[in-house]
Amino acid sequence: MPPKAIGPYRVLETLGSGGAGTVYRALDRRTNDEVALKLLSTGPSLDDRAARRLVREFETLADLSHPNVVKVFEAGVHEGWPYLAMEFIEGLTLRHYLDVSLGGGPPTPPPRGPLSIRRTEDDDFGSVDGPDEDPYDDSAVDDDDDGTFGLNAFAEEAPSEDLASFHGGAGDDSDSDDVPLDPRREPARKASATAHPTAPPRLADLNRPERMGRLKDALLQVCEALAYIHGHGLVHRDLKPSNIMVDDDRQVRLMDFGLAKFLADDEGITGDGKLVGTYRYMAPEQILGEPLDGRSDLYSLGVILYELMSGRPPFDAKTPHELWRQVLETEAPPLLALNLHGDPQLARVAHRLIRKEPDDRFQTAEEVYEALSE
Numbered sequence: 001m002p003p004k005a006i007g008p009y010r011v012l013e014t015l016g017s018g019g020a021g022t023v024y025r026a027l028d029r030r031t032n033d034e035v036a037l038k039l040l041s042t043g044p045s046l047d048d049r050a051a052r053r054l055v056r057e058f059e060t061l062a063d064l065s066h067p068n069v070v071k072v073f074e075a076g077v078h079e080g081w082p083y084l085a086m087e088f089i090e091g092l093t094l095r096h097y098l099d100v101s102l103g104g105g106p107p108t109p110p111p112r113g114p115l116s117i118r119r120t121e122d123d124d125f126g127s128v129d130g131p132d133e134d135p136y137d138d139s140a141v142d143d144d145d146d147g148t149f150g151l152n153a154f155a156e157e158a159p160s161e162d163l164a165s166f167h168g169g170a171g172d173d174s175d176s177d178d179v180p181l182d183p184r185r186e187p188a189r190k191a192s193a194t195a196h197p198t199a200p201p202r203l204a205d206l207n208r209p210e211r212m213g214r215l216k217d218a219l220l221q222v223c224e225a226l227a228y229i230h231g232h233g234l235v236h237r238d239l240k241p242s243n244i245m246v247d248d249d250r251q252v253r254l255m256d257f258g259l260a261k262f263l264a265d266d267e268g269i270t271g272d273g274k275l276v277g278t279y280r281y282m283a284p285e286q287i288l289g290e291p292l293d294g295r296s297d298l299y300s301l302g303v304i305l306y307e308l309m310s311g312r313p314p315f316d317a318k319t320p321h322e323l324w325r326q327v328l329e330t331e332a333p334p335l336l337a338l339n340l341h342g343d344p345q346l347a348r349v350a351h352r353l354i355r356k357e358p359d360d361r362f363q364t365a366e367e368v369y370e371a372l373s374e
């Protein structure tokens with residue numbers, strides 16, 4: 001049963017749950033406006049200091065204003081648990097938007113013009129997301145004594161979940177392939193979630209021109225959002241298909257921006273570790289606990305593009321350590337070997353985005369936008 005009220009909001013229904021908490025549709029009793037309310041369920045209740053920091057950080061986020069970045073209205077604390085009130089979006093996550101099982105769908109959107117980075121009067125936004133200086137804390141992410149990994153939630157990172165949907169199976173309407181922001185907090189789920197589908201995806205479905213048009217248009221909008229937040233010195237850190245929503249007008253919104261940093265920074269919340277993000281989409285430098293910049297988000301964008309074009313992620317493993325080894329040491333299979341009739345230009349973009357060295361990738365979201373537009 002969802003709570004009836006959270007702070008000044010009346011809860012109407014549960015929209016879904018992820019690794020970091022539960023999202024409700026709610027009504028602001030002060031204004032009668034509809035909002036999406038994310039109640040974090042991470043770790044113990046906030047102490048006063050952490051609560052103050054939450055509010056401070058999200059006040060800063062509330063200053064952001066871009067049509068492709070979800071609007072955050074306010075942050076607060078409800079019975080010791082932090083919550084965020086944000087714009088309610090009627091739409092689908094990117095994965096479901098591009099799920100071939102959706103059928104024909106509306107016509108291909110018109111091509112987008114040159115990248116317009118929409119800056120606002122709030123451009124003096126001051127907070128710079130500095131390098132993540134926390135060294136990789138192996139103890140926090142290492143195997144448990146019994147060798148089962150303390151990361152039960154990894155079990156829900158179905159390596160090739162997309163394939164399942166391409167086979168029309170499961171009817172799974174969750175985005176459960178995504179390891180939550182702080183996997184240590186999640187209960188284990190059924191091991192079946194890790195099963196590797198065996199049959200290949202229906203490539204004809206993946207390559208349908210209408211679907212490819214939607215994919216390209218959505219990614220261009222993600223580039224606009226990334227150019228905007230990177231332009232403010234900020235890094236998303238947890239870019240993945242379930243953090244990208246597409247509304248009924250095909251307008252994309254980047255979600256959960258800032259949350260990964262908040263969770264990573266707060267000892268009181270993450271408790272025993274700092275590796276916060278979604279493994280499948282994490283850049284090598286994020287796995288290594290090195291300083292991050294916008295190019296780490298571009299890596300995640302490359303994983304998303306690779307997955308959505310080929311029906312499988314570039315790296316696929318049963319354990320976090322094996323996944324990390326692959327991400328750090330091996331090359332992803334050529335996308336066009338998996339999808340012979342995939343768009344060669346998009347495949348080139350994907351491969352360049354997932355290069356190990358940030359210097360070898362596209363350097364900015366604007367560059368990716370240009371390459372996607374070619």
Ligand SMILES: Nc1ncnc2c1ncn2[C@@H]1O[C@H](COP(=O)(O)OP(=O)(O)OP(=O)(O)O)[C@@H](O)[C@H]1O
Pocket residue numbers: 015016017018019020021022023036070086087088089090093175178179180181242243255256
């Ligand atoms: N602003 C919003 N408007 C409408 N629906 C939303 C909004 N934010 C989230 N949702 C819905 O709530 C679901 C759960 O969101 P949540 O962010 O908790 O999950 P997630 O992104 O899958 O997981 P994680 O916490 O690991 O990022 C989403 O899949 C989405 O359908």
